[in-house]
Amino acid sequence: MERWLSWVLRTGVLLAALLVSVGALWYLMVDGQREILWDCALKGVDVHRGLSPTGLIHLGLLLLILTPVARVALALGLYLEERDWTFALITFWVLLVLLGSLLGYL
Amino acid sequence: MSVWEFSLGVFLGSTLAGFLGALTGLGGGVVLVPLLVLVFRVDLHHALGASLVSVIATSSGAAAAYVREGYTNLRLGMFLELATTLGALFGAGLLGVLPKRLVALVFGLVLLHSAYLSYQGRLEDQPIDPKDSDPLAKRLRLEGGLPSPEGERAYGVRRLLAGLGLMGLAGVLSGLLGIGSGAIKVLAMDRVMGLPYKVSTTTSNFMIGVTAAASAGIYLRQGYIDPRVSFPVMLGVLLGAFLGARILPRSSTSWLRTLFALVIAALGLQMVAQGVGK
Numbered sequence: 001m002e003r004w005l006s007w008v009l010r011t012g013v014l015l016a017a018l019l020v021s022v023g024a025l026w027y028l029m030v031d032g033q034r035e036i037l038w039d040c041a042l043k044g045v046d047v048h049r050g051l052s053p054t055g056l057i058h059l060g061l062l063l064l065i066l067t068p069v070a071r072v073a074l075a076l077g078l079y080l081e082e083r084d085w086t087f088a089l090i091t092f093w094v095l096l097v098l099l100g101s102l103l104g105y106l
Numbered sequence: 107m108s109v110w111e112f113s114l115g116v117f118l119g120s121t122l123a124g125f126l127g128a129l130t131g132l133g134g135g136v137v138l139v140p141l142l143v144l145v146f147r148v149d150l151h152h153a154l155g156a157s158l159v160s161v162i163a164t165s166s167g168a169a170a171a172y173v174r175e176g177y178t179n180l181r182l183g184m185f186l187e188l189a190t191t192l193g194a195l196f197g198a199g200l201l202g203v204l205p206k207r208l209v210a211l212v213f214g215l216v217l218l219h220s221a222y223l224s225y226q227g228r229l230e231d232q233p234i235d236p237k238d239s240d241p242l243a244k245r246l247r248l249e250g251g252l253p254s255p256e257g258e259r260a261y262g263v264r265r266l267l268a269g270l271g272l273m274g275l276a277g278v279l280s281g282l283l284g285i286g287s288g289a290i291k292v293l294a295m296d297r298v299m300g301l302p303y304k305v306s307t308t309t310s311n312f313m314i315g316v317t318a319a320a321s322a323g324i325y326l327r328q329g330y331i332d333p334r335v336s337f338p339v340m341l342g343v344l345l346g347a348f349l350g351a352r353i354l355p356r357s358s359t360s361w362l363r364t365l366f367a368l369v370i371a372a373l374g375l376q377m378v379a380q381g382v383g384k
Contacts, residue, residue, distance in 0.1 A: 004175050009315075010170035013163055017344060024113075024337040036334075046373040057333035061159055064340070067166050068315035075184060086246065091184055094316065095189065098192045099279040101323030
């Protein structure tokens with residue numbers, strides 16, 4: 001179990017960091033010289049979706065947030081395979097809480 | 107301030123925070139939020155969102171390495187996540203309702219508390235005895251073994267329900283303040299549940315990512331996670347934590363801990379002043 005969990009965590013963080021870095025460079029190239037303005041364009045959550053510099057960063061951040069979720073889902077699968085029903089139930093509940101929190105957004 | 111200047115400044119500050127956080131074991135989140143709010147004038151909610159994201163990044167990155175070393179008690183961690191995730195949902199929900207000044211005040215108090223803890227320093231390991239384990243912990247097979255040169259030494263888990271309760275509180279603070287609240291998690295496992303220190307710190311780190319992910323859904327929905335603030339924070343903290351972890355084995359950190367504790371205390375006072383000020 002240790003090896004699998006470790007792999008999921010490492011891959012998730014690296015991929016997310018890569019996506020965020022690419023988006024960040026793109027964003028700085030496009031908007032770098034502009035004055036930073038905080039209050040505009042932040043009212044809606046949808047602003048950062050789609051194929052844009054901030055959209056790409058946002059996608060990377062989403063991937064990062066999903067990494068621990070994937071770790072819990074993997075643990076659930078492994079406990080089911082071991083027929084450890086108590087811990088399958090525990091991880092299943094944690095997964096439900098996580099998905100419940102995220103599904104409200106996605 | 108131009109976008110470039112802001113991003114570079116936040117990136118460098120976050121690198122330093124991640125570096126010191128990894129060296130001292132206090133985590134970077136606690137200094138990040140005051141840095142963003144007091145120095146870069148970022149809105150408190152967006153500072154908390156960026157901090158939460160960086161907490162997920164560092165804890166997942168570190169856990170990937172720790173889990174392989176065999177200190178992390180996976181079963182105990184997953185069991186305690188029952189409480190931390192529910193607490194985190196509640197804390198993140200509170201954040202939308204409470205006035206910002208109150209949140210700043212609580213943040214300042216938590217900072218002062220962790221400065222006190224790190225000033226106090228690490229206490230000695232309690233003797234580990236597998237015999238006086240909690241019956242429920244035995245039923246759930248939560249006990250583990252500590253890898254040591256002489257082979258695995260079995261340890262027990264005491265006061266499971268008290269630990270579970272404290273984990274709920276750690277979750278609330280994590281969701282409310284966008285931090286990992288590793289200090290409380292370690293306190294609960296080390297002091298209350300009687301686990302070896304190394305097991306407490308690695309298992310705490312293991313749970314932090316999942317705890318923070320539970321609040322993240324609510325933060326996203328409220329628009330607290332702004333990519334423009336989050337990216338320099340996330341990349342900076344990751345880089346700093348990575349560097350810190352590489353230097354850690356061959357550095358003496360006692361004076362650094364004291365210095366960092368002073369910085370945290372100063373920032374804590376500033377945040378409290380913001381909270382009670384006009």
